[in-house]
Amino acid sequence: MSDLAAGTVNHQVRLAARPSGLPGPEVWEHTEEPVGEPGEGRFVVRVTHISLDPAMRGWMNDVRSYVPPVGIGEVFRALAGGEVVASRHPDFAVGDHVTGQFGAQEYAESDGSGVQKVDVGAAPMATHLAVLGMTGMTAYFGLFDVGAMAEGETVLVSGAAGAVGSVVGQLARIKGGRVVGIAGGAEKCRFLVEELGFDAAIDYKAEDVRKGIRAAAPDGVDVYFDNVGGEILDAALTRLRRGARVVLCGAISQYNAGGRPVGPANYMSLLVNRARMEGYVVFDYADRYGEAAAEMAGWLRDGRLRSQEDVVSGAVTDFGDTLLRLFRGDNTGKLVLQIA
Amino acid sequence: MSDLAAGTVNHQVRLAARPSGLPGPEVWEHTEEPVGEPGEGRFVVRVTHISLDPAMRGWMNDVRSYVPPVGIGEVFRALAGGEVVASRHPDFAVGDHVTGQFGAQEYAESDGSGVQKVDVGAAPMATHLAVLGMTGMTAYFGLFDVGAMAEGETVLVSGAAGAVGSVVGQLARIKGGRVVGIAGGAEKCRFLVEELGFDAAIDYKAEDVRKGIRAAAPDGVDVYFDNVGGEILDAALTRLRRGARVVLCGAISQYNAGGRPVGPANYMSLLVNRARMEGYVVFDYADRYGEAAAEMAGWLRDGRLRSQEDVVSGAVTDFGDTLLRLFRGDNTGKLVLQIA
Numbered sequence: 001m002s003d004l005a006a007g008t009v010n011h012q013v014r015l016a017a018r019p020s021g022l023p024g025p026e027v028w029e030h031t032e033e034p035v036g037e038p039g040e041g042r043f044v045v046r047v048t049h050i051s052l053d054p055a056m057r058g059w060m061n062d063v064r065s066y067v068p069p070v071g072i073g074e075v076f077r078a079l080a081g082g083e084v085v086a087s088r089h090p091d092f093a094v095g096d097h098v099t100g101q102f103g104a105q106e107y108a109e110s111d112g113s114g115v116q117k118v119d120v121g122a123a124p125m126a127t128h129l130a131v132l133g134m135t136g137m138t139a140y141f142g143l144f145d146v147g148a149m150a151e152g153e154t155v156l157v158s159g160a161a162g163a164v165g166s167v168v169g170q171l172a173r174i175k176g177g178r179v180v181g182i183a184g185g186a187e188k189c190r191f192l193v194e195e196l197g198f199d200a201a202i203d204y205k206a207e208d209v210r211k212g213i214r215a216a217a218p219d220g221v222d223v224y225f226d227n228v229g230g231e232i233l234d235a236a237l238t239r240l241r242r243g244a245r246v247v248l249c250g251a252i253s254q255y256n257a258g259g260r261p262v263g264p265a266n267y268m269s270l271l272v273n274r275a276r277m278e279g280y281v282v283f284d285y286a287d288r289y290g291e292a293a294a295e296m297a298g299w300l301r302d303g304r305l306r307s308q309e310d311v312v313s314g315a316v317t318d319f320g321d322t323l324l325r326l327f328r329g330d331n332t333g334k335l336v337l338q339i340a
Numbered sequence: 341m342s343d344l345a346a347g348t349v350n351h352q353v354r355l356a357a358r359p360s361g362l363p364g365p366e367v368w369e370h371t372e373e374p375v376g377e378p379g380e381g382r383f384v385v386r387v388t389h390i391s392l393d394p395a396m397r398g399w400m401n402d403v404r405s406y407v408p409p410v411g412i413g414e415v416f417r418a419l420a421g422g423e424v425v426a427s428r429h430p431d432f433a434v435g436d437h438v439t440g441q442f443g444a445q446e447y448a449e450s451d452g453s454g455v456q457k458v459d460v461g462a463a464p465m466a467t468h469l470a471v472l473g474m475t476g477m478t479a480y481f482g483l484f485d486v487g488a489m490a491e492g493e494t495v496l497v498s499g500a501a502g503a504v505g506s507v508v509g510q511l512a513r514i515k516g517g518r519v520v521g522i523a524g525g526a527e528k529c530r531f532l533v534e535e536l537g538f539d540a541a542i543d544y545k546a547e548d549v550r551k552g553i554r555a556a557a558p559d560g561v562d563v564y565f566d567n568v569g570g571e572i573l574d575a576a577l578t579r580l581r582r583g584a585r586v587v588l589c590g591a592i593s594q595y596n597a598g599g600r601p602v603g604p605a606n607y608m609s610l611l612v613n614r615a616r617m618e619g620y621v622v623f624d625y626a627d628r629y630g631e632a633a634a635e636m637a638g639w640l641r642d643g644r645l646r647s648q649e650d651v652v653s654g655a656v657t658d659f660g661d662t663l664l665r666l667f668r669g670d671n672t673g674k675l676v677l678q679i680a
Contacts (some may be wrong), residue, residue, distance in 0.1 A: 066612050234603070248611045263574070263603030270590045271619030272406050279611030 001094045002086035004044060008035040013104035013319045015070045018060055022256045022327055027060065028320040031072075035107045043087035045098060045108050050316070051079040051129045052323050052335040053163070054227075057255040066281045076104040076319070079134055081118065081125040089257075092117075099128050104197055104319045106339060123300065123307070129332035131167055131300060131307035132293055134282060138249060139167035140292040141285040146177070146278050147223040147247040151176035154217045156236055159227030160201065161188035163334035164249060166308050168225045169198050174304050177223075180216040182209060184329045191332060196306060210235040220244070228253045230262055237266035246270075246277035256327055308333025313340045341434045342426035344384060348375040353444035353659045355410045362596045362667055366401065368660040370414075372612055375447045383427035385438060385448050390656070391419040391469045392663050392675040393503070394567075395594040406621045411526050415443040416659070419474055421458065421465040422448075432457075444659045446679060463640065463647070470638060470674035471507055471647035476620060478589060479507035480632040481625040484515075486618050487563040488589040491516035494557050496576055499567030500541065501528035502666075503674035504589060506648050508565045509538050514644050517563075520556040522549060522572055524669045531672060536646060550575040560584070567594045570602055577606035586610075586617035596667055612642055648673025653680045 009032050016029035051298035059070045059077055070077050080102040084092050089112055098117035118128040130136065138207065142164075143149050155172040159165040160181025169192065172179045180202045181192045189201035202212035208231055213221065219242035224234050237246070248299045254261040270277055275306030285292075301304035308330040312322050322337045349372050350369075356369035371484035373427045378384050410417050420442040424432050429452055432438065441454035442448035458468040470476065482504075483489050495512040497507040500521025509519045509532065521541045529541035532666055549572055553561065560581035566573050569591030577586070594601040609615040610617055639645035650671040652662050662677045 064612070152584050202590050229608070248608065250611075251608055254608075260605045261608065263605040263607055265600045265603040267603050267607070267617070268588070268591055268594075268619070269568070270603065270617060271590075271621070272404070274618075274620050274624060276618035277607070277610060278614075278616035279608070281611070284614060 001042075002037055003094055004035060004037065008107070009033070010035045010105055010107040011316045012075050012106070013316055015060060015072055015074055015076050017072065018062055022280060022324065023057065023320065025264045025320060028076075030317050036109075038086050038088050038109055040088050042109055042111050043084050043092045045082040045100070045102055045110060046085045047080045047082040047102050047106055047108060047316075049081040049129055049311075049340055050104055050136040050319065050337040050339070051133070051135075052319075052326060052328075052337060053079070054250050054252045054255065054326055056323060057327070066283070077101060078104045078319075079129060080108070081129055082108070085185075097125065099125075099133060104316060106316050120226045122297070126311050126334065126336045126338070127300075127307045129336055130163060130309050131296055131305060135163045135334050136167055136296050137285065137289055137292055139164050139171055140280045140296065141282060141288070142247045142249050142280060143168050143171050143223065143225060145285070146280045147225060147245045149175060149223050151175060152178075153222035154178045154180070154219065154241070155223045155225065156180045156182070156213060156217060156221045156239075157225040158182040158225070158232050158236070159250070159252060160192055160198070161332045162227060165227050166192070166333050167305075170196055170305050172223075173197050174299060178217070180213065180221075182228075188332055193207045196308070204232060210238055213239045223247065225249060226251070229264075231252055233264050233272060234266050237264055237269040238268060240269055240273040240275045242273050242275070244273055244275040246275065248277060248279040252327070307337070309336055310334060311338050312338045313338045315340060342377055343434055344375060344377065344426045347448070347501075349373070350375045350445055350447040351453065351656045352415050352446070354413055355400065355416050356414070358402055361598060362395065362664065363400060363660065367659060368416075371536055376449075378426050378428050378449055380428050381450050382449055383424050383429045383432045385392050385422040385440070385450060386425045387420045387422040387446055387448060387656075388679055389421040389465045389469055389651075390659065390677040390679070391473070391475075392446055392659075392666060392677060393419070393474075394590050394595065394666055396663060397667070406623070415445050417441060418444045419469060419498055420444075420448070421469055422424070435464065438463075439473060444656060446656050450470050451646045462637070466649040466651050466674065466676045466678070467640075467647045468565050469676055470503060470649050471636055471645060475503045475674050476507055476636050477625065477632055478622045479504050479511055480636065481622060481628070482565060482587045482620060483508050483511050483587050484564065485625070486620045487565060487585045489515060489517060489563050492518075493562035494518045494520070494559065494581070495565065496520045496522070496553060496561045496565045496579075497559060497565040497567070497588070498522040498572050498576070499592060500532055500538070501672045502567060505565070506532070506536060506673050507513050507645075510536055510645050512563075513537050514639060518557070520561075522552075522554065522568075525652050528672055546574060550578055553579045563587065565589060566591070569604075570594055573607050576606055577609040580609055580613045580615045582613050582615070584613055584615040586615065588617060588619040592667070607617055649676055650674060651676045653678045653679060
């Protein structure tokens, strides 16, 4: 079956060059291709929402990581949501709403690998890319599994107004923790406390973070969920409680810095406090996504969890400019490009 | 009972000033006191062996740590071994050989807290301060508990010719691991491979450590046991296997450096490799020392484990000079000052 009009054009965003520092327009190439009918066992998705994530900056570098870098000339890797518009796949029908790694383009052909059907009646597509998608999974498994958060513990999270951070803080509250967020700007801090129920927020642009942590968590921190690295990680290390867990989720302060990243000078606090610092990659939890999504969907329904999305409406060619919002700290919650 | 001669003098080494950098002679004050008969429930030990440990450098700093700093004017804290020479304690008799925190002095009075009786017929006193003492405990619980080493894994250890490192490598071999040591100088490296049975050794003074690790452990490292910090920690982080454990035991390269310690720039390797870095303090395992000591005594007896001791004979006033050997990398194995 197909709803594809003849002559439909797919606008695409490809990686043209590897950036040093912030990825400017020179990094991107915009291309067009005709959209063909899918082959046997395959289907075509019209992309309506593209997820923008800090990890994308890492995929631009030509270095070994948990996934290979995006190659020069390739459509840029991105999680996205959309609607099946043509199908020769037995499990996907025209009209199905799906999420998957469709890339920064308007149309994607797929064999169904890694593709999830989603119910856009139950929650809007942006939410399926946010709390109910990889963002939510990253928060859930990072806090509960890697961080092993227990009821009554004090949780500190950086990048707290960002996609993952805003979920981490809410999950910690739901599980009976005391939650302190670190974010940039008074408005983000107000949002965390007044709208998301954080116990306290520290504005790293206006306050000494170390003093802020001491004031907001005078007995120290049991779980520090790090999205930013750099000086904030170093400040957090000075306020660990005995047996604390530092969850390494990201290091956005370092992604566009020149030269080598800055290591945490205070890492020996891990020894003094018998603490650990541990990294993870959410894909390793794929066989438990269903369990986490079901639990979070319940919390969404009963209003204890809020999915904060920052949806930018535009063309796929706005992808590069929209991505920069992440590194400027302009967004609150999950950044999504909705294809107008 | 008492074997104390009237007029016996106790020579002591006290902390006179807090050093910056290497602790030179200005840091120490040598004092004398008469030795009195012990009070009720107490006993006097004549110290024969004083343990010298990298951690002592940290105790000189006026900073919060897992133990309070040594106060200015106090006899310097040290584990030591000796013989009971006067006792009014029901559990300790004149002639008993004991280890405990007797400090850098010739005689110590004790109420028995933290004091162990040792069998100097089974192993010499220096060995009770080495493999059978805190050094051995530090290696054992760090490798097996914090590092969770499993059979067949590749273990990398820095400071490998030092007191703890030389035991870690041997324990990893006994448990069926492949062991690579990092040490300074060809002679130490030869010693590790030829005498202690390490699979390979890297001379950090002569080789590029990162390349050396790649050559010696081409499939990567499962457990990295870090005694040194600094550039060697950073090099090790680049060669972690998935799920690796970095055990933070010490950071001797940083103890005498000016300014802030250098943090591990490559810490995000923990994320990519789903790895963890964890600190510990051996005192937390006190209730399991007996178990570990019994197992290690068995390995000593059957020749699978060797206690390497570097025993310097001298007066208690040689304590400060002897300590510097640790920071110059002059010693191989456990450094002990034997009171002549």
